[in-house]
Amino acid sequence: xxxxxxxxxxxxxxxxxxxxxxxxxxxxxxxxxxxxxxxxxxxxxxxxxxxxxxxxxxxxxxxxxxxxxxxxxxxxxxxxxxxxxxxxxxxxxxxxxxxxxxxxxxxxxxxxxxxxxxxxxxxxxxxxxxxxxxxxxxxxxxxxxxxxxxxxxxxxxxxxxxxxxxxxxxxxxxxxxxxxxxxxxxxxxxxxxxxxxxxxxxxxxxxxxxxxxxxxxxxxxxxxxxxxxxxxxxxxxxxxxxxxxxxxxxxxxxxxxxxxxxxxxxxxxxxxxxxxxxxxxxxxxxxxxxxxxxxxxxxxxxxxxxxxxxxxxxxxxxx
Amino acid sequence: xxxxxxxxxxxxxxxxxxxxxxxxxxxxxxxxxxxxxxxxxxxxxxxxxxxxxxxxxxxxxxxxxxxxxxxxxxxxxxxxxxxxxxxxxxxxxxxxxxxxxxxxxxxxxxxxxxxxxxxxxxxxxxxxxxxxxxxxxxxxxxxxxxxxxxxxxxxxxxxxxxxxxxxxxxxxxxxxxxxxxxxxxxxxxxxxxxxxxxxxxxxxxxxxxxxxxxxxxxxxxxxxxxxxxxxxxxxxxxxxxxxxxxxxxxxxxxxxxxxxxxxxxxxxxxxxxxxxxxxxxxxxxxxxxxxxxxxxxxxxxxxxxxxxxxxxxxxxxxxxxxxxxxxxxxxxxxxxxxxxxxxxxxxxxxxxxxxxxxxxxxxxxxxxxxxxxx
Numbered sequence: 257x258x259x260x261x262x263x264x265x266x267x268x269x270x271x272x273x274x275x276x277x278x279x280x281x282x283x284x285x286x287x288x289x290x291x292x293x294x295x296x297x298x299x300x301x302x303x304x305x306x307x308x309x310x311x312x313x314x315x316x317x318x319x320x321x322x323x324x325x326x327x328x329x330x331x332x333x334x335x336x337x338x339x340x341x342x343x344x345x346x347x348x349x350x351x352x353x354x355x356x357x358x359x360x361x362x363x364x365x366x367x368x369x370x371x372x373x374x375x376x377x378x379x380x381x382x383x384x385x386x387x388x389x390x391x392x393x394x395x396x397x398x399x400x401x402x403x404x405x406x407x408x409x410x411x412x413x414x415x416x417x418x419x420x421x422x423x424x425x426x427x428x429x430x431x432x433x434x435x436x437x438x439x440x441x442x443x444x445x446x447x448x449x450x451x452x453x454x455x456x457x458x459x460x461x462x463x464x465x466x467x468x469x470x471x472x473x474x475x476x477x478x479x480x481x482x483x484x485x486x487x488x489x490x491x492x493x494x495x496x497x498x499x500x501x502x503x504x505x506x507x508x509x510x511x512x513x514x515x516x517x518x519x520x521x522x523x524x525x526x527x528x529x530x531x532x533x534x535x536x537x538x539x540x541x542x543x544x545x546x547x548x549x550x551x552x553x554x555x556x557x558x559x560x561x562x563x564x565x566x567x568x569x570x571x572x573x574x575x
Numbered sequence: 576x577x578x579x580x581x582x583x584x585x586x587x588x589x590x591x592x593x594x595x596x597x598x599x600x601x602x603x604x605x606x607x608x609x610x611x612x613x614x615x616x617x618x619x620x621x622x623x624x625x626x627x628x629x630x631x632x633x634x635x636x637x638x639x640x641x642x643x644x645x646x647x648x649x650x651x652x653x654x655x656x657x658x659x660x661x662x663x664x665x666x667x668x669x670x671x672x673x674x675x676x677x678x679x680x681x682x683x684x685x686x687x688x689x690x691x692x693x694x695x696x697x698x699x700x701x702x703x704x705x706x707x708x709x710x711x712x713x714x715x716x717x718x719x720x721x722x723x724x725x726x727x728x729x730x731x732x733x734x735x736x737x738x739x740x741x742x743x744x745x746x747x748x749x750x751x752x753x754x755x756x757x758x759x760x761x762x763x764x765x766x767x768x769x770x771x772x773x774x775x776x777x778x779x780x781x782x783x784x785x786x787x788x789x790x791x792x793x794x795x796x797x798x799x800x801x802x803x804x805x806x807x808x809x810x811x812x813x814x815x816x817x818x819x820x821x822x823x824x825x826x827x828x829x830x831x832x833x834x835x836x837x838x839x840x841x842x843x844x845x846x847x848x849x850x851x852x853x854x855x856x857x858x859x860x861x862x863x864x865x866x867x868x869x870x871x872x873x874x875x876x877x878x879x880x881x882x883x884x885x886x887x888x889x890x891x892x893x894x895x896x897x898x899x900x901x902x903x904x905x906x907x908x909x910x911x912x913x914x915x916x917x918x919x920x921x922x923x924x925x926x927x928x929x930x931x932x933x934x935x936x937x938x939x940x941x942x943x944x945x946x947x948x949x
Binding site: 309310311331334335337339341342343345346347348349350354358359361362363364367390416 | 577578580581582584585588589592593783784785787788789790791792793794795
């Protein structure tokens, strides 16, 4: 196929009654990239995915997925995508191999190819020993592997993962992300939703969704840089007093405690280390450490959400 | 086709693993068959009765004896007044009381009309008819007998009986309830399992989130629905065969008509119930709701379809309601074929409404069952 984007969404919206679950979301996902959709629970991530898969009609806007229109060609889309939901929708009373066999047949993997393909994904996800185990008796991490194997059994050019790692232990989560990178390297486009910020950093590009609206898109680095954030880790003899002193600074967005360390996030274009130190001295605090560290995607996200909430909180001026 | 078979195969594997459901599918028909076959008996016999004999003559004792011999009345005691009768009825010791007034024997001997009274407990209407009818026909027969005797003693020739009505019951001459109930049970069991299991099978997938997984797959609506219900159709036929077989072995329920015809016509009935089950599945959010809806639907079926109570005895509006139920029509078809040996042309009048109901249900269900969310 050509280099046309895997997903193009233009002003996609969906309303449930009076509530806009998704409003005016536009985004483009290039082939072969891992695209993360980030947002808190209830932000509209799943609704967006469902519209892109063609199982939920948009109330407004339009979208094309692997070249097909989401509103009118949903059945064509379904043949070209893999989809893994939040709750690992496996048949718990079927074995691992039976689940794979079922999804292979459903997705039209030919009978000849099926056996070989099942062996392939079993081997790739380390499931060979558990092939005859009932899916319901697997632990969360293993279930997730089976679910991923099921949704990629037909080698879809595009894979949707809707909060695939919710409730999975950290080790399994890392392994899972390694697996996603392997899949993407083989040419599959991956659209993944998550509310884990550490996972967001592992995506090629991101979209932030909050209250159904798109707040930002770009690579993790771009998104963080655009916010002009400065983060410092400070150690003093009194962390409570430190936080109090820091909060008085107008540029401070947030102050958090991490054990003995006080972490402060500021938004400004000029270097604020000197004014920070001055503020702490004024409060007569003894600073043992003050390091500037790299802001994370989480910092950027929290900063954007705060700004958004502050705007909403302002009384509305008559339009 | 591959997809349809894949869905059916998956459903069968799941069914095999679900021992409880599988056991129920075989267990329910057998249990109900035995329950209904043995327990339900509208033919009331051996009613506990008390006797209030104020006459204490040979004639009064003779009357009581004749009543006992019919087998309908079991004398459980003698009482001395009406108060004791009503106490016996309140306590449930007796449902019938035979009251013989003083000078009953004397009246008989002198050729007058001897009066006796039968008191029946009306709190259970089913028993009233049996209790009264037996005694009334006994009295009538005895009267004719005695009149003949009186004429004979006077040297007159015996009278010819003016009207002789000989009741003959066809298709179930011994009036065995089992024979009436078992073919009907085929319909009741099919209604219950087909609706409940299909409704639950779909709702279960929704509850566990696998339906969403199927909806995003290329599997078509038709493939999904037909694939899912195919195994249940097979189960329906297995249940039906089981009931007919056990009914024949234990209750000697005959099969007069064509088994092939019965199986062929049952397909429309099964399909109607499956469509209804699917319809319920589009409304119910949880398996529990699906189950409750199935039971809610089952009750009017059992009461109104003619399975337990005769259709003819119901008021007009109840009859109208019954006409809409697939079971009402299927009952007549199945009884017609098994008990009366009816042919297709003879049951066609009941089969046509069944097809109409099926068509309506199919339209209703397919408009509601959508492969989209929300």
